[in-house]
Amino acid sequence: MFKQIALATVALSTAFIVTGLTAESSQASSLVNGDFENPFVQDGTFRFNDESIVPGWKTTDTKNHIEIWGDGFLGVDAAVGRQFAELNAQSASTIFQDVTGIGAGLEVGFEFYHRARRGTDVMSLEITDLGEDNIFGTQDDTSLFYNTYSATTAAWVYNTNAGEDAIVTLGNTLRFAYGAVSTGSGNATVGNFLDAVSFGVGVGESQPVPEPASLLGLLVFGTLGASSLKRK
Ligand SMILES: [Ca+2]
Numbered sequence: 001m002f003k004q005i006a007l008a009t010v011a012l013s014t015a016f017i018v019t020g021l022t023a024e025s026s027q028a029s030s031l032v033n034g035d036f037e038n039p040f041v042q043d044g045t046f047r048f049n050d051e052s053i054v055p056g057w058k059t060t061d062t063k064n065h066i067e068i069w070g071d072g073f074l075g076v077d078a079a080v081g082r083q084f085a086e087l088n089a090q091s092a093s094t095i096f097q098d099v100t101g102i103g104a105g106l107e108v109g110f111e112f113y114h115r116a117r118r119g120t121d122v123m124s125l126e127i128t129d130l131g132e133d134n135i136f137g138t139q140d141d142t143s144l145f146y147n148t149y150s151a152t153t154a155a156w157v158y159n160t161n162a163g164e165d166a167i168v169t170l171g172n173t174l175r176f177a178y179g180a181v182s183t184g185s186g187n188a189t190v191g192n193f194l195d196a197v198s199f200g201v202g203v204g205e206s207q208p209v210p211e212p213a214s215l216l217g218l219l220v221f222g223t224l225g226a227s228s229l230k231r232k
């Protein structure tokens with residue numbers, strides 16, 4: 001399914017300043033609250049938030065809860081900022097956002113941080129084009145990307161598609177979905193920390209692949225957090 005286009009290896013995390021937006025991408029919306037800093041959660045605590053009070057995100061959780069932790073709860077600090085999410089909320093949930101206004105034939109770059117709560121946790125990222133009806137779950141949907149990611153409790157793991165096969169847009173609404181796959185705890189409500197989620201769109205597939213330096217200038221990130229990533 002993936003277009004076999006060689007993509008120059010790009011260190012997305014070093015793309016600090018975004019300039020030179022392409023005309024096709026300049027109207028695109030972006031991921032909202034990709035750093036999980038809203039709503040406010042006290043340091044050293046966590047909260048189950050109904051999805052209605054979490055800007056940007058929706059969830060498949062059985063109680064519609066998005067679990068957000070504050071810095072230091074059970075000894076875990078955020079990867080970026082001072083809050084992060086746990087995908088295994090009241091259930092093994094998938095949280096997602098739909099992004100509109102991205103033209104066809106553009107390459108998508110993404111990055112996020114993942115960490116286990118016990119042992120090794122596994123999560124997934126799926127990027128789906130919702131088709132001409134722009135409705136999820138109908139016959140015209142196209143999965144543009146799917147992968148699973150593992151992490152341990154040792155540290156936040158930085159994940160990106162930089163250097164992999166290009167993910168090329170089809171021009172309809174895009175769904176970015178981050179899902180709990182399995183937990184080291186064996187408990188569906190314990191595992192898979194997620195933070196600093198962002199994406200960018202840029203170079204069209206019909207254009208020659210530029211040198212890494214110029215590709216960096218064409219990428220626009222979905223959250224401001226991407227411009228100030230810091231590891232803890
Ligand atoms: Ca954060």
Ligand SMILES: [Ca+2]
Nearest residue numbers: 088089189190
């Ligand atoms: Ca939980």
Ligand SMILES: [Ca+2]
Nearest residue numbers: 130131135138
């Ligand atoms: Ca559809």
